[in-house]
Amino acid sequence: MRISGGVGRRAVLAGAGALAAAVGFPGIVRAQSKSLKVGVYGGYFKDSFDKHVFPEFTKATGIAVESVAEPTGEAWLVQLEQAARARQAPADVSMMSQVAILKGMAADLWAPFDLAKLPNAAKVKPHLINKYPDGRVAGVGAVSWYITLVTNTKAYPQAPASWAALWDPANKDKLGLLALVSNSFLLEVTAATFFGGTKHLDTEQGQLDCFKKLAELKSNVKLWYRDEAQFEAALKSGEIPMGQYYHDVTGLAAADGHPVRSTFPKEGGITDSGSWAVTKASKAGDLAHVFVDYMCQPSIQALLSRKVGTAPTIDRAATDLTDKEFASVSSDLAPIIPRYDLYQSKSDWLNQKWTEMIVG
Amino acid sequence: MIRRAPRSLAEHAPILFPALMLIVFFVIPFSLMIAVSVARRVPGGFYEPDFVFANYERFLTAFFGGVLAFSLELAGLVAVLAVGVAFPFTYRLARLPRAAQVRWLVFLLSILSLSEVIIGFAWSTLLSRTAGITNLFVALGLMAEAQSLTPSFGALLAGMVYQAFPYTVLVLYPALARLDPSLVEAARTLGSSPVRAFFTVVVPALRSTIVATLIMAFVFALGSYLLPQLLGRPQHWTLSVLITDQAIYQSNMPFAAAMAVFLVLVSLALVALALLAGRRKEEA
Amino acid sequence: MSALVLDGLTKRYGSFVAVHGASLRIPHGRFVCLLGPSGCGKTTLLRMIAGLEEPSGGRLSIDDRDITDTPAHKREFGMVFQSLALFPHLTAGENIAYPLRIRGASSAEQRRRAGELLELVRLPGAADRPVSKLSGGQRQRVAIARALALEPKLFLLDEPLSALDAKLREAMQIELKQLQRRLGVTTIVVTHDQREAMTMADMVVVMSQGRIHQAAPPMEVYRRPADAFVADFIGLTNLLDGAVAAPGVVAVPGGTLALPDLPPQGRVLLSIRPEDVLLRPTGEAGPNRLHGTLSFVRDLGASVEFRVDVAGTEIIALARPQDRPAVEPGGAVTVELPASACVVLPPGGERPS
Numbered sequence: 001m002r003i004s005g006g007v008g009r010r011a012v013l014a015g016a017g018a019l020a021a022a023v024g025f026p027g028i029v030r031a032q033s034k035s036l037k038v039g040v041y042g043g044y045f046k047d048s049f050d051k052h053v054f055p056e057f058t059k060a061t062g063i064a065v066e067s068v069a070e071p072t073g074e075a076w077l078v079q080l081e082q083a084a085r086a087r088q089a090p091a092d093v094s095m096m097s098q099v100a101i102l103k104g105m106a107a108d109l110w111a112p113f114d115l116a117k118l119p120n121a122a123k124v125k126p127h128l129i130n131k132y133p134d135g136r137v138a139g140v141g142a143v144s145w146y147i148t149l150v151t152n153t154k155a156y157p158q159a160p161a162s163w164a165a166l167w168d169p170a171n172k173d174k175l176g177l178l179a180l181v182s183n184s185f186l187l188e189v190t191a192a193t194f195f196g197g198t199k200h201l202d203t204e205q206g207q208l209d210c211f212k213k214l215a216e217l218k219s220n221v222k223l224w225y226r227d228e229a230q231f232e233a234a235l236k237s238g239e240i241p242m243g244q245y246y247h248d249v250t251g252l253a254a255a256d257g258h259p260v261r262s263t264f265p266k267e268g269g270i271t272d273s274g275s276w277a278v279t280k281a282s283k284a285g286d287l288a289h290v291f292v293d294y295m296c297q298p299s300i301q302a303l304l305s306r307k308v309g310t311a312p313t314i315d316r317a318a319t320d321l322t323d324k325e326f327a328s329v330s331s332d333l334a335p336i337i338p339r340y341d342l343y344q345s346k347s348d349w350l351n352q353k354w355t356e357m358i359v360g
Numbered sequence: 361m362i363r364r365a366p367r368s369l370a371e372h373a374p375i376l377f378p379a380l381m382l383i384v385f386f387v388i389p390f391s392l393m394i395a396v397s398v399a400r401r402v403p404g405g406f407y408e409p410d411f412v413f414a415n416y417e418r419f420l421t422a423f424f425g426g427v428l429a430f431s432l433e434l435a436g437l438v439a440v441l442a443v444g445v446a447f448p449f450t451y452r453l454a455r456l457p458r459a460a461q462v463r464w465l466v467f468l469l470s471i472l473s474l475s476e477v478i479i480g481f482a483w484s485t486l487l488s489r490t491a492g493i494t495n496l497f498v499a500l501g502l503m504a505e506a507q508s509l510t511p512s513f514g515a516l517l518a519g520m521v522y523q524a525f526p527y528t529v530l531v532l533y534p535a536l537a538r539l540d541p542s543l544v545e546a547a548r549t550l551g552s553s554p555v556r557a558f559f560t561v562v563v564p565a566l567r568s569t570i571v572a573t574l575i576m577a578f579v580f581a582l583g584s585y586l587l588p589q590l591l592g593r594p595q596h597w598t599l600s601v602l603i604t605d606q607a608i609y610q611s612n613m614p615f616a617a618a619m620a621v622f623l624v625l626v627s628l629a630l631v632a633l634a635l636l637a638g639r640r641k642e643e644a
Numbered sequence: 645m646s647a648l649v650l651d652g653l654t655k656r657y658g659s660f661v662a663v664h665g666a667s668l669r670i671p672h673g674r675f676v677c678l679l680g681p682s683g684c685g686k687t688t689l690l691r692m693i694a695g696l697e698e699p700s701g702g703r704l705s706i707d708d709r710d711i712t713d714t715p716a717h718k719r720e721f722g723m724v725f726q727s728l729a730l731f732p733h734l735t736a737g738e739n740i741a742y743p744l745r746i747r748g749a750s751s752a753e754q755r756r757r758a759g760e761l762l763e764l765v766r767l768p769g770a771a772d773r774p775v776s777k778l779s780g781g782q783r784q785r786v787a788i789a790r791a792l793a794l795e796p797k798l799f800l801l802d803e804p805l806s807a808l809d810a811k812l813r814e815a816m817q818i819e820l821k822q823l824q825r826r827l828g829v830t831t832i833v834v835t836h837d838q839r840e841a842m843t844m845a846d847m848v849v850v851m852s853q854g855r856i857h858q859a860a861p862p863m864e865v866y867r868r869p870a871d872a873f874v875a876d877f878i879g880l881t882n883l884l885d886g887a888v889a890a891p892g893v894v895a896v897p898g899g900t901l902a903l904p905d906l907p908p909q910g911r912v913l914l915s916i917r918p919e920d921v922l923l924r925p926t927g928e929a930g931p932n933r934l935h936g937t938l939s940f941v942r943d944l945g946a947s948v949e950f951r952v953d954v955a956g957t958e959i960i961a962l963a964r965p966q967d968r969p970a971v972e973p974g975g976a977v978t979v980e981l982p983a984s985a986c987v988v989l990p991p992g993g994e995r996p997s
Contacts, residue, residue: 074611078406103611179589180609223511224594230481237490239508348401351610355602356423358594545696546729548716549800550743550790557717560746564733 035064036287039076039091041274042069045143045308052307057294063287074100081109084281092282093291095274099182101130101139102344104277111280112136117289120296123314127337130275139275140292141313143304146247146269146330147178147185153259155241163193163265165242167213171220176231176243179224181354182347184244185270185338190214192267192336201339207350215357224358235260244270248309251328264331271335273313305329390624397617407614415618424599424619428626431582431598438520439577443570445521446528447536451562453529454536465533468526476523480590483519484510487591516592520584524577531576535569571638575631582627599623647671648693648798648830652702655688662688664854665702670832670847675824677841678834680851681877686834687726687802689851693832694800695719706797721798722791726806728783730775730790736762736782737771740790747794761789764823781812788820792827799824799831805840817843838878842866850874866917872993875915882921882959884914885991898934898955903983911991920985921961923950923969924978931983934959938977952979 038054040046046069054065068091070076077100083090096104104110112132115121121129121140128141149160155174166175166189178184190210191200200206222240225231232249234240236258247269250262276295278288294300301312302319311330312319319326342350400410418424453464474482485491489508497503509515543565547557563570585600599619607616648670655663663685670676678686691697693704695716704712711719730739738745740761741754749757758771765785775783784804791799804820805813821844824831835841841848842862849859850873858870869875872883886894886901888909894901896914906912924933936954943949948968950961959979963969971977 078611081406179594180605182609222508224589226589227477230484230590233481234484234488237488239488239490347610348612348615351605351612352418355605359427359597360423360595540727540729542725542727542729543731545694545716546723546725546731546790547742547746548696549694549719549721549723551717551720551746551794553715553717556746560742561731565731567733 034062034287035066036093036284036291037066037068037089037091038291039068039070039094041095042071045095046070048308052303053295053300056300056303057291061290061294063290065291068094070094074103076100077104077109080104080279081107084109084279087281089279089281089283091279092284093276093278093288095142096139096277097274098130098272098338098340099343099347101275101277102340105130105132105138106344109277109279110138111278111282111285112138113140113278113292114289117286118293118296120293120298123298123318124296125313125315128273128275128313130277139277140296142274142276142295143308143310144271144273144313145310146264146271146335147244148247148250148262148269149265150235150243150245150250150260150262152235152238152241153261155238159261159263160242161263161266163189163267165265166220167217168220171242173220173222174240174242175217175221176223176225176234176240176245177221178244179226179358181350182343185272185336186214186244187211187342187350188336188338189244189267189270193265198336198339201342207342207346207353211353211357218358221358247331248329252309264333266333268333268335269331271311271337390621393617394621396613397621399614399617401612401614406611415615416622418615419618419622424602427597427599427602428623430596431600431623432626432630434516434520434588434596434598435578435581435584438517438524438581439574441517441521442524442528442577442581443532443574446525446532446573447563447570448558450529450532450536451558454533454539455541465530468529471526472530476584476586477590479519479523480587483515483522483591487512487515487518511591511593511596513592513596516588516596519587519591520581523584523587524580527580528573528577531573532569535566539566568638571634575634579627579631582623647707649705650689650693650702651704653689653692653699653704654701655685655692655697656700661854663692666851666856667702668849668856668859670830672830673828674830674846675821675844676830676832676847676849677845678832678849678851679838679841679877680836682836684851685854686836686849686851690800690802690832690834693798694721694723719798720794720796721800722794722796723800724787724791724802724804726803728787728804728807730783730787732775734775735771736767736773736775736778736786739775739786740771740793742790743793757793758789761793762786764792765789766819780808781816784808784816788823792829796829799829801831801833803834803836805835806837813840814843820844842878848878850877852877868987869915869989872913872915872989872995875987875989876995880918880960881915882918883995884916884957884959886912886914888912896934897957898936901932901981901983901986903986903988905988907988913989913991913993914981915987915989916981916985918949918960918962919947920982921959922980922982923961923963923967924980925969926971926976926978928978930980932981933978934981935976935978938971938973938975941973950977952977954979 040049046067050067054067058064076094077096079090080094101110115137118140124141128144129137130139132138149163149165151160165171177186181187187201187207187210188198190213191198191206194213195206195209201210223231223234231240231243231245232253235243235245236253238259245262247262250260253260276292278285282288296314298314298318301314302321304310305312305321305325309329312321316326316330396407397415398411398413399407400412401407401415453461456464486493487509489506492506492509494503494506494509498506539562543561544554544557547561548554552560583600585598585604588596588598588601603616603619603623606612606619650666650668653663653666654661666689678689680686688697692699695714699712703710731742734742737755737758740758744754744757755771762768762770765788767782767785770778770782775786778786805816808816817840833844845862847859848862848865850857850865852873858865858874865874866878869878875881876883884896886896888906889895889900891908892902892904892906894903894906894912894914924930934954936952936959938950939953939958940951941948943965947962948965950963952959952961961979969977
């Protein structure tokens with residue numbers, strides 16, 4: 001499961017652990033003088049970070065990390081907000097989805113970062129730095145990944161070149177697309193493919209244009225999925241031979257010998273990301289800066305690409321990733337960047353329109 | 361036998377526990393849900409305590425009305441099919457030798473251990489083009505080419521009936537096992553064929569059990585939110601799916617709560633209506 | 645004359661034989677009781693006749709028509725079940741009209757006939773009452789009326805009165821007998837109560853362990869039991885082991901008896917009812933007298949029971965209170981076993997436990 005929220009196999013197992021951690025025994029680890037509580041999406045991400053990243057960080061800085069599994073959806077944001085009111089911090093630093101960062105900003109939840117203490121953050125791509133309206137930095141890019149156009153190689157010997165393939169009448173009843181407006185980012189795809197870019201979504205008319213265009217591909221969709229595993233299995237078997245899916249996972253499946261491929265369409269893949277943010281209730285701000293700065297280092301970003309499968313948040317040139325390694329997690333094509341601002345300001349309206357569009 | 365009203369706490373004790381359970385597991389959660397349903401949604405954030413009906417207003421549209429109607433129809437159809445299949449099945453089951461009954465019941469109990477997700481995946485595989493049952497038909501020469509039968513309304517119905525079936529059997533079983541076998545024999549000596557005896561005696565004699573089981577299966581099906589996603593197309597998504605979307609993905613607790621309250625009230629009303637109709641007929 | 649004929653009807657459950665080659669001829673209009681201890685196969689036999697159990701062997705015919713393979717719903721026999729099996733969802737009248745409804749009778753016809761039958765079983769006006777609101781006796785009557793609704797060729801009842809209390813049961817026995825006499829329908833009742841059988845039946849069929857021991861009118865079964873089982877099961881009897889000592893003379897414990905119908909030699913079993921045993925003044929000479937000691941006396945109201953120890957064998961005698969001899973327990977007493985009252989039976993054989 002990814003940042004945008006939803007119940008996926010990576011997240012389901014984590015719920016119980018997160019609850020235990022949230023109400024757990026903070027005193028025990030706190031006894032150590034230099035320790036930091038870090039919230040990471042439960043399941044796959046937490047397991048990978050616990051294994052490959054946090055031990056390296058402790059070795060390098062002497063700061064112990066107590067990792068906390070974050071529950072699904074926005075429950076973690078709710079917990080952080082409620083805890084902050086009681087001046088408690090279930091985690092000092094948390095990996096948050098872009099929409100959650102925006103919502104936290106609206107509630108003034110995040111303690112601003114001091115960029116002077118984050119020299120490595122200067123390399124982070126600008127769109128992965130979250131800023132309050134007054135310019136204070138609320139979040140710094142932690143991980144990012146791509147959602148691309150995926151196909152079954154047996155059903156499609158030729159890789160499609162454009163997202164427009166989703167609209168091709170020849171693909172009737174062949175697509176698997178994500179079921180929610182806020183995790184499929186298909187409005188952005190539509191705007192980028194047919195209306196010259198995501199700026200077209202600035203106006204309500206532009207949004208309606210995209211909905212109208214999207215409605216045209218409905219008959220091509222066999223499955224609107226919430227559960228990744230269902231689509232992944234169908235893609236591998238050829239039951240549903242085309243759709244949108246995660247670039248890295250598709251690459252792993254192809255490497256395992258499954259007849260699948262991930263294509264970056266000429267309009268670009270959809271990039272989604274998680275950011276590090278510090279709750280204002282945290283008393284470990286300095287250690288949090290050390291941690292975030294550490295995570296922004298090119299060597300650590302390369303480590304994440306190799307071990308966790310995420311795309312670097314910094315320019316690839318700064319890393320030592322080979323072409324092959326880079327291609328397995330990212331692309332040099334300009335990405336389609338989701339309009340997270342819309343999902344914060346107009347989420348109910350967009351959600352209603354979306355549901356009516358696909359259900360109606 | 362004590363025939364006076366209980367006075368001391370100790371005498372009240374037998375009902376205290378169920379009362380407490382009812383309060384803890386129904387009254388309190390439902391009250392909280394009602395409270396949340398009238399809270400004010402903070403766009404882009406969460407909700408604040410308030411007393412507004414905006415969430416209910418948003419629900420009262422043709423769109424949600426259609427989804428609600430579909431959910432009720434689907435649940436009703438699932439209940440009727442599940443009971444329609446389970447009742448004759450259980451009738452036969454209750455007449456098998458003891459050892460065979462135990463084997464069947466253990467088998468059915470093991471189906472209960474399957475989660476909705478597993479059932480959904482199993483059926484979507486079973487009905488798929490690449491690995492599904494149509495391949496068997498092709499092999500048997502009944503079909504020219506393997507077809508995908510999912511997602512579709514039929515697939516959804518099959519999955520939901522499959523899921524409700526063991527519960528239905530287990531609810532029907534005690535009543536059917538207790539049924540005096542001489543009722544059917546009496547009907548036979550009075551001129552009814554076995555099939556006729558089943559419909560003129562067994563079914564009407566157990567009408568209240570059947571109604572109770574229908575209600576159980578209906579409520580059970582109404583709460584299903586994973587199978588419609590796994591086996592249905594978007595037009596087959598039930599209100600429970602939309603509630604889940606709102607609660608988990610949109611963080612719109614007040615709206616989710618309002619829909620849930622509405623769903624609970626509508627199903628309670630339908631259940632009451634069914635019971636009332638049953639009683640009316642009994643009195644007639 | 646035509647009749648119901650059972651020809652070697654057998655029912656096996658695995659290795660267990662519930663009914664062992666039952667053969668019987670029941671003429672029209674008879675009231676037959678299948679009598680025996682529980683587990684003797686009488687209910688299984690009745691269910692085979694009804695068509696509810698498939699015979700493992702043998703044939704069944706009525707009016708010379710073989711019905712062994714005719715399903716129950718085509719036999720047109722009426723049956724009253726032990727549990728009564730009234731349909732709980734129907735009223736008394738609807739229960740009775742059920743077989744008419746199945747045959748497609750109009751609802752007016754159904755109501756008329758149900759009313760008639762309720763009159764017949766003396767339950768007028770109960771048509772609209774739900775069966776759950778009826779007393780035990782009333783349910784009984786509804787069950788009987790329902791079984792008779794189609795004027796069946798055969799009226800079968802499986803322990804129909806066992807759920808009633810003693811007084812009501814007696815009254816129903818008499819009523820059932822009168823009803824049967826009035827309708828003239830051939831009737832077979834299963835019962836384990838010999839008094840019930842004696843009260844109602846024209847023919848008593850005594851069964852034990854899946855076999856028919858005797859089928860005869862009640863008084864014959866009582867007076868002339870076919871074997872030790874029947875003698876002992878029906879009423880109270882004295883059974884004496886004897887050996888033929890000379891032509892027409894049998895040696896029994898404590899003396900000899902002169903009897904007709906004795907086999908030329910060998911062992912025999914004698915049965916004599918307590919009411920047939922006569923008490924004589926001590927020492928009085930005469931035929932068929934045995935001398936013993938009075939071991940026990942008890943008043944039963946209408947009669948007095950004496951238990952006499954004759955050479956280690958107990959003989960029970962019933963006397964009218966006025967005939968009571970002036971002997972105290974422990975005193976010497978003489979009993980007479982009249983030759984006409986003694987039944988000579990084959991030796992050994994099964995006896996009721």
